[in-house]
Amino acid sequence: MSSLTPRLEIQNITRVFGGRTVVDDVSLKVMPGQVTCLLGPSGCGKSTTLRVIAGVDMQDSGNIFIDGNLVCDTVFRVPPERRSVGLMFQDFALFPHLSVAENVAFGLSGSRAEKRRRVEQLLERVDLLGHIDDYPHQLSGGEQQRVALVRALAPRPKIMLMDEPFSGLDNRLRDEIRDDTLSVLKEEGAAVLLVTHEPDEAMRMADEIALMRHGKIVQQGAPYNIYNAPVDRAAAAFFSDINVIRGKVKNLLTETAFGQFLTPAMPDGSEVDIIIRPQHIRIDFDRNGRGPNPTPETGVAARAVVERARFMGSESLVEFRMDYDGTMLKVTVPAVFLPRPGTAMWLMIRRDRCFVFPAPGHERAA
Ligand SMILES: Nc1ncnc2c1ncn2[C@@H]1O[C@H](COP(=O)(O)OP(=O)(O)OP(=O)(O)O)[C@@H](O)[C@H]1O
Numbered sequence: 001m002s003s004l005t006p007r008l009e010i011q012n013i014t015r016v017f018g019g020r021t022v023v024d025d026v027s028l029k030v031m032p033g034q035v036t037c038l039l040g041p042s043g044c045g046k047s048t049t050l051r052v053i054a055g056v057d058m059q060d061s062g063n064i065f066i067d068g069n070l071v072c073d074t075v076f077r078v079p080p081e082r083r084s085v086g087l088m089f090q091d092f093a094l095f096p097h098l099s100v101a102e103n104v105a106f107g108l109s110g111s112r113a114e115k116r117r118r119v120e121q122l123l124e125r126v127d128l129l130g131h132i133d134d135y136p137h138q139l140s141g142g143e144q145q146r147v148a149l150v151r152a153l154a155p156r157p158k159i160m161l162m163d164e165p166f167s168g169l170d171n172r173l174r175d176e177i178r179d180d181t182l183s184v185l186k187e188e189g190a191a192v193l194l195v196t197h198e199p200d201e202a203m204r205m206a207d208e209i210a211l212m213r214h215g216k217i218v219q220q221g222a223p224y225n226i227y228n229a230p231v232d233r234a235a236a237a238f239f240s241d242i243n244v245i246r247g248k249v250k251n252l253l254t255e256t257a258f259g260q261f262l263t264p265a266m267p268d269g270s271e272v273d274i275i276i277r278p279q280h281i282r283i284d285f286d287r288n289g290r291g292p293n294p295t296p297e298t299g300v301a302a303r304a305v306v307e308r309a310r311f312m313g314s315e316s317l318v319e320f321r322m323d324y325d326g327t328m329l330k331v332t333v334p335a336v337f338l339p340r341p342g343t344a345m346w347l348m349i350r351r352d353r354c355f356v357f358p359a360p361g362h363e364r365a366a
Pocket of ligand 1: 017018022040041042043044045046047048049197
């Protein structure tokens with residue numbers, strides 16, 4: 001096995017329920033020590049993909065390899081317990097009648113002393129050695145989650161499959177447990193495939209994100225790339241609020257309130273959406289009806305009037321109506337900035353942060 005062999009590889013996995021294709025030709029590789037997040041809206045087929053990899057469900061077509069060895073096609077099938085896969089599912093509760101030590105030791109083989117050493121090592125790692133003889137009902141939700149994590153990791157699985165493992169926890173606790181979990185996973189070196197519908201969670205945990213929609217992976221890459229180079233409008237909108245500036249192509253250019261944009265791939269007369277995230281719009285004050293001078297980076301400034309301003313804690317959200325065509329744009333500004341409704345201001349957009357896509361209904365024209 002070369003160091004380039006993926007720990008997990010799935011090829012063209014398809015799963016159909018009652019005539020409906022729920023997982024549609026999904027291929028994916030996870031390298032040793034890497035955390036990949038399968039991210040997508042509810043019902044897009046993430047959990048089904050994970051269940052197929054775990055071996056608790058079976059694909060209708062496609063192959064699964066672990067360390068380059070086939071573990072399942074539609075004929076041959078290694079049973080789940082022999083795949084060296086650790087599972088941490090939402091509803092994968094601890095055994096209530098077993099102590100913490102017995103829960104963690106559950107999947108372990110070896111002598112009593114060896115098992116005890118591994119249990120103690122892992123419980124110490126997650127600061128729960130003091131609870132080794134407790135029962136699950138004596139632990140908080142966060143503590144139970146950490147026991148479930150080390151129980152899954154105890155037999156040193158090659159792959160950890162995690163399905164929304166933090167969803168039962170409150171926000172503050174969740175951030176802490178996510179970070180702890182990530183460092184334990186990295187130390188143990190397992191390849192991780194984590195299912196989540198929360199972009200923040202995926203960005204926080206993943207080396208690589210596979211964005212899934214309607215059973216298909218629509219984009220895959222490092223969080224930075226997925227966020228900054230989305231494949232389409234829906235992929236952009238999945239990660240944050242977006243603003244849409246619509247225009248019509250004429251002679252390879254699209255005229256907007258912010259000046260002209262090059263839109264060479266779109267035919268004349270077709271409509272395009274220029275997408276910009278709220279944090280990439282800059283604001284400036286009105287100087288007796290005049291705004292800042294154009295720059296290559298931000299293009300032409302456009303006048304707009306404040307409709308609403310809301311304090312959001314670490315930032316403020318200001319909504320503007322553009323003088324140009326009445327389009328509403330959302331802008332986030334760090335710290336407290338709450339201009340009164342009706343205030344005229346000038347907006348500039350970071351041109352390097354704009355994404356241009358064909359408007360809905362104009363996709364084929366591109
Ligand atoms: N055993 C099954 N029989 C029939 N339909 C199923 C079965 N399992 C899943 N489905 C359907 O397949 C679709 C995808 O489900 P899946 O649980 O994989 O989605 P998901 O992306 O993980 O969503 P969620 O985040 O809500 O769990 C859903 O519409 C679901 O109802």
